[in-house]
Amino acid sequence: MNLTGLDSGLDVGVDSGLNAEHDIELLENFATEIGSEGSVTVRGGGTQWEVGGLPKADAREVKAPTGVWSFAPADMVVRCGAGTTVAELNEKVGRAGQMLPFDPPSPAEATVGGLLAVGQNSYRRLRYGPLRDLLLQIRFVNSLGQLIRSGGPTVKNVSGFDLCKLMVGSLGTLGFIAEVILQCQPVPEASRWFSGEAMTIPNKLLTELWQPSSILWNGEQVWVLLEGHRRDIEAASQSAGLAECEPPVTTELTSFGKDSRRISLPPATLKQLPKYFPPGSFIAEIGVGIAHLLADQEVPADMLPQPDQRSVALQREIKARFDPSGRMNPGRSVWRDCSV
Amino acid sequence: MSTDKLVEDLQEVLGDGRVRVDLLERDLYLKDASIYGGGRPTAICFPKTTEEVAGVVRVCAEHEWPFVPRGSGTGLSGGATPIGNPVIIATSKMDEIISIDPEVRIAWVQPGVLNLDLTNQVAPLGLHYAPDPSSQQVCSIGGNVANNSGGPHCLAYGVTSAHVVALKVVLPDGSIALLGDESPEPEGYDLRGVFVGSEGTLGIATEIAVRLTPNPPSVRTILLVFDAVIDGAATVSGIIAAGLVPSAMEMMDRAAVQVVEAFTHAGLPTDAAAVLLVEIDGLAAGLAASEETISEVATANNAREIRVAATPEERELFWKARKSAFGATSRLAPDYYLHDTVVPRTKLVEVLEKVYEIVERYELKVINVLHAGDGNLHPLLSFDSREEGVLERVARAAEEIMQASLDAGGVLSGEHGIGVEKRDFMSRMFSDGDLAAQDTLRACFDPASLANPDKIIPEGSRCGDFALAYLATTGKPLPKEVWV
DSSP states (O other): OOOTTTTOSOOTTOOOOOOHHHHHHHHHHHHHHHOSSSOEEEOSSSTTTTTTOOOOTTSEEEOOOOOEEEEETTTTEEEEETTOBHHHHHHHHHTTTEEOTTOOSOTTTOBHHHHHHHOOOOTTHHHHOOGGGGEEEEEEEOTTSOEEEEEOSSSSOOOSOOHHHHHTTSTTSSOEEEEEEEEOEEOOSEEEEEEEEOSSOOTHHHHHSSSOSEEEEOSSEEEEEEEEOHHHHHHHHHHTTOEEOOOGGGSSGGGOOTTEEEEEOOGGGGGGHHHHSOTTSEEEETTTOEEEEETTOOOOGGGSOOOOHHHHHHHHHHHHHHSTTOOBSTTOOSSSSTTO | OOOHHHHHHHHHHHOGGGEEOOHHHHGGGSOOSSSOOOOOOSEEEOOOSHHHHHHHHHHHHHTTOOEEEESSSOOSSSTTOOOSSOEEEEOTTOOOEEEEETTTTEEEEOTTSBHHHHHHHHGGGTEEOOOOOTTTTTOBHHHHHHHTOOOTTHHHHOOGGGGEEEEEEEOTTSOEEEESOSSSSOSSOOHHHHHTTSTTSSOEEEEEEEEOEEOOSEEEEEEEEESSHHHHHHHHHHHHHTTOOOSEEEEEEHHHHHHHHHHHOOOOOTTOSEEEEEEEEEOHHHHHHHHHHHHHHHHHTTOSEEEEOOSHHHHHHHHHHHHTHHHHGGGTOSEEEEOOEEOOGGGHHHHHHHHHHHHHHTTOEEEEEEEGGGTEEEEEEEEOTTSTTHHHHHHHHHHHHHHHHHHTTOBSOSSSOOTTTTGGGHHHHSOHHHHHHHHHHHHHHOTTOOBSTTSSSOTTOSTHHHHHHHHHHHSSOOOSOOOO
């Protein structure tokens, strides 16, 4: 096996008590458990278990390895098993003033691998970008039960095809994530929510504010998360006429729970939401395009991007070639309409 | 084999004027900006629209003839170099900005639009296109997509992949597909993500949606001067460890500074062992705090001078010095080989010391210009190709440098791509299984291997191996029709 990159890092702030041979053993055990025969699924914390449909009942359930295996603060990269919880990961890198801006609703249960496999991004994506851009290297187990590596341990890399991107959001239908190397971010000095009135879409805040972390809008009110130096935050909120408030993400609508729907829309179409839904019944991520709706709210079909048929055919080809016997997460689909 | 019918069919799609077959013109396309040559193209096609590209590719598919997409030809790994006698599909006449939405900050462009032209076009809106390779005046956005190009400012803003929202592409069978869309989480697999950086082996991007980035409210550019390279590198790590991500962090060694200073007269100290150019941007209080931190880290690491650009003109001059480094080396020797590897930031000194040792052993000259913040090394070996045996020495030194980077936990390429240059070294970084998985992906897009064949994946790692592995592991042949 190719071990390139496994031993990079200083292990600062992490006392895992593990060594590279031990990590390899855990990874190989995981690959052996998945094997090459029979339907199989990997369960993380189960916090987003319903996304894409439930795996068929006969699928064997396997757990990914856990542990933060190396962390180099001066490289701002961390390597961990896919079964590691987001809370544990953030606790470890937090000791060096760093973080992974993943923000799942239940970080103590949600696993890194599960989060990447589902691919739903944080409400702070506006500033930190999507999850996929923080994933530097991946090891996954393919349908033959082999460990496959893609990407590299450095923050910049164009060495071959980028299978990391293919795996993020693929719901474990092409391979099972075993281990990842992620790019950390510095924890901002201050982080504060503000709000104000906004009867029309507050797109102008995108230009007025410098790198806001989040702008949420419900048709009558706007919430803004500003992060950085506290004096800059004060000055920016004052000039934009915003008042400090409680974080809105604890409200029912944005809890990403079972009673809300999460829709991905072109950001230019968000302004149409009040035409269909009364103010206060939705929350839109301005500049990003995610809309959180109540469970019974249907978005008109013409607002949703239509799947490109040639692209879908190509994706089916990829599924067929990566998982010829259809044993990986049978029953689960990355397409809304499985009949497409 | 006669190519008359092929050319005739291509001319039917584009007309005579945009299918060039003169020997003289074909010879202009023997290479990209790298030193790698190989074949001679059969024809050069200049389509203007997605439909025309599709028409050209369909003709190639019908004739089972390979094609090579080409942007501005500034690539350094031989990615656009013809192997055999392919048709070259040049995107240089596809240079229109299709639409700009300043409100949601997305622009659709044709692939031949030059990187800096896009930035200049959107400048009045207070926006820019963030990836800024040193060749940004001449390189095209389509070429940037093919190579997942970086640039100094991708330290904070990310490489091309982070700025590509969606792609309309012509696939190697001549069909047209939309990969991704303007929504943040398009359903299905992220084919946009796998297409970026695929070096023209998965098809041709014909319309590209890119994200535009707001210009920062203010910028500070700081020049740090060191008497030892190790101090400069320690400063890079120290700044990151202190929780700062500057927008750029570039280093030049003494040889680089001397060449550049003679060319640009930017006022750089030619006796220094290394200079580090650090740029930060943002709001006033954050900038002041960051500047203070940078000064403290630099002072603690023996910086002998800390110079903040006092005017926009001075900042421009610093950057001119950095970006003209490679052009300026023509003063050293007529030819150069520009390397591109990445190592963990914390291994920069160790690998740089090896670079000096290797080039000395091969009696070559080197200047080092680094995207230090990313751990991205660009040793530039200058030489005179008329000197007997020099090319072999360059190749061997380059190979040793690459191996030293891999040994330090690094990767083959940070932003120039694999092309033909590093194709046969891929197996030093990846296992057979890793490469088979990559080739499986390639084969989904291009089962007939017509799109820029013989690039990236070394011989012997083709996906036939995947079927064999499947057979070996399961004892069963691949199912013929498996729609899951």
